[in-house]
Amino acid sequence: MVANSPTEYKKHKADANRRRREVTAKGKEIGKIPEVVDPERRNRGRDSLLIFGLQYFPGRLYDTYSADHETACEVIDECTINGGLFALAMPRGSGKTTWAEIAAIRALVYGLRKYVVPIGATGKMAGKIMDSIKREFEDNDLLNEDFPEVCYPIRCLEREVRRCKGQTYQGESTHIEWGAELIVLPTIPGSAASGAIVEIASLEGAIRGLKKPGPDGQVYRPDLLILDDPQTSESANQLSQTIKRYNTIMSDCLGLAGPGKKIAAVMLCTVIRPG
Secondary structure, three states: OOOOOHHHHHHHHHHHHHHHHHHHHHHHEOOOOOOOOOHHHHHHOOOOHHHHHHHHOHHHHOOOOOOHHHHHHHHHHHHHHHOOEEEEEOOOOOOHHHHHHHHHHHHHHOOOOOEEEEEEOOHHHHHHHHHHHHHHHHHOHHHHHHOHHHHHHHHHOOOOHHHHOOOEEOOEEOOOEEOOOEEEOOOOOOOOOOOOEEEOEEOOOOOOOOOEEOOOOOEEOOOEEEEEOOOOHHHHOOHHHHHHHHHHHHHHHOOOOOOOOOOEEEEEEOOOOOO
16 A cells, blocks of 8 residues: 555554554464363372372383382472471482472472472572473473463463563463573463462572562462472582581571461482481
């Protein structure tokens, strides 16, 4: 169209802007959420970390699962569902980190906890935990089948973080965030996982003051900590480092829920140096 007058030009510009907004909105709208493939399988995993893990992560647990993991999973279940503080020593190579990641995912997708913080001995170790959690949400087909309200919007990002901004469902923002240290699961009506948060931290970095304002105006603080192998070989062999990490856990980590509030925490560890 050729605009022959200022009025026609304004109309042409307004029409073009409208079409551009429609195309942009269509690109950000994720459309219909798929149906849950196996509701019974989904329900079985809610109250049992062991069942959840074996159902949705069979490839990762095949070589490490043993009867001892039943006890470990019961401890993590108690902490996740009912709260409390637990420390559990396990041998090296027993899959502690894998179970820590699975425990975080389960707490989030069922809405058992709102704000989960996996804590590693170092920033690098914590980063690996987050990378693994994100990869499961992106690529685990079994999770996608039974938790489409969580995984489908994540897959719609196609690993393009820029698409978080403006992603919509039924015309409303999903408020999804997909960062290297913090992710916020999509807000989907009826989803128990709406707005659930996972943020990593390390015992070598800043831990105090973790909090996240939600789209509802409420400020959320961590309600579940999962400490994975809090010591390194170097720190375990230095009394000063051992004391420092102990104090960090007892003060900074356990204080993350806020003044006067109790936090649920489980620590999966290996005894590197007795005593």
